[in-house]
Amino acid sequence: MSTPLPTVKPSRPRLLSGMRPTGALHLGHYHGALKNWVRLQDSHDAFFFVADWHALTTQRPSGETLARHTYDMVTDWLAAGIDPERCTLFLQSRMPEHAELFMLLSMCTPSSWLARMPSYKDQVAADPELATYGFLGYPLLQAADILLYKPAGVPVGEDQAAHVEVTREVARRFNRLYAPEAPVFAEPQALLTETARVPGLDGQKMSKSLGNAIAMRDEPEVTAAKIRTMPTDPQRVRLGDPGDPARCPVWPLHQIYSDDATRAACETGCRSAGIGCLDCKQPLIEAIQREQAPWRERAAAIDPQQLRWTLELGTERARAVARKTLREVRGAMGLAA
Ligand code: SF4
The missing domain is CATH 3.40.50.620 (HUPs)
Structure with missing residues (x-):
């Protein structure tokens, strides 16, 4: 054809x-x-x-x-x-x-x-x-x-x-x-x-050569594992420590992928230590997986x-x-x- x-x-x-x-x-x-x-x-x-x-x-x-x-x-x-x-x-x-x-x-x-x-x-x-x-x-x-x-x-x-x-x-x-x-x-x-x-997984510019990338067609579990292990605000050592999204490499990803309500909830939870970092990362994982799903589907059909x-x-x-x-x-x- x-x-x-x-x-x-x-x-x-x-x-x-x-x-x-x-x-x-x-x-x-x-x-x-x-x-x-x-x-x-x-x-x-x-x-x-x-x-x-x-x-x-x-x-x-x-x-x-x-x-x-x-x-x-x-x-x-x-x-x-x-x-x-x-x-x-x-x-x-x-x-x-x-x-x-x-x-x-x-x-x-x-x-x-x-x-x-x-x-x-x-x-x-x-x-x-x-x-x-x-x-x-x-x-x-x-x-x-x-x-x-x-x-x-x-x-x-x-x-x-x-x-x-x-x-x-x-x-x-x-x-x-x-x-x-x-x-x-x-x-x-x-x-x-x-x-x-x-940003890449380490907060630097995303780059394949730096090994900090999430591929467009990463499998859902690979994406989840990469984000779960991302570093966060270095001053938020324990769950009870309040954090600051401005110091956190995860936050720029929220700015790309999350809606206003999700961002507001995560920011409040971070500053008040009301949520853990894994809770904060979960909506991000889901948003990226939703974006990747049609790419993987189309690529598989090529x-x-x-x-x-x-x-x-x-x-x-x-x-x-x-x-x-x-x-x-x-x-x-x-x-x-
Ligand atoms: Fe970063 Fe979210 Fe953890 Fe705050 S709660 S340090 S923004 S991952």
């Missing part, structure tokens, strides 16, 4: 966003990006891609890890409600067009623009192994990823806004140098959206072969758009047709 190609709806503004394949996603990915993608797929002509080349700029995954992570991640996209009939899903590494535009843009992008990126300087200082040509160039690869599709907007968190700004500078410079009369690229806007920062087809078809649809832009770029640069 094949999935029909999504219909192009030019009346909707185009947007593009990607994620590095990190394997099964966690609640931080869902609330930080994916939930927003699900919403945007109805209002926009949305292109979502697996940024697997980007993963190689900072990691050397072994064997089939990257491929497995790719399919696990896209499974979570679909489980969360991303619908390949309403948007275009594709795989960066199946698109040599991204590499070609990256190379062509490198002819007119000053290397100083890349070397000054805070993400480059900080990470290379922490890990000199990262001082590769690929890692230096990754904001330019990101610019190529974006500009190929001429999106009106790129949904990003604040930490990625600088990268969209570089993309805009690259587009401006290309247009000025090669296409002053008829600009090839439009400058995309960063779509800064309010997203919830989900046929792996169908998933590959979905990505294959989306990649072909993306390629048609990318090739059109590349023809314009090659023409503007004077390359033979």
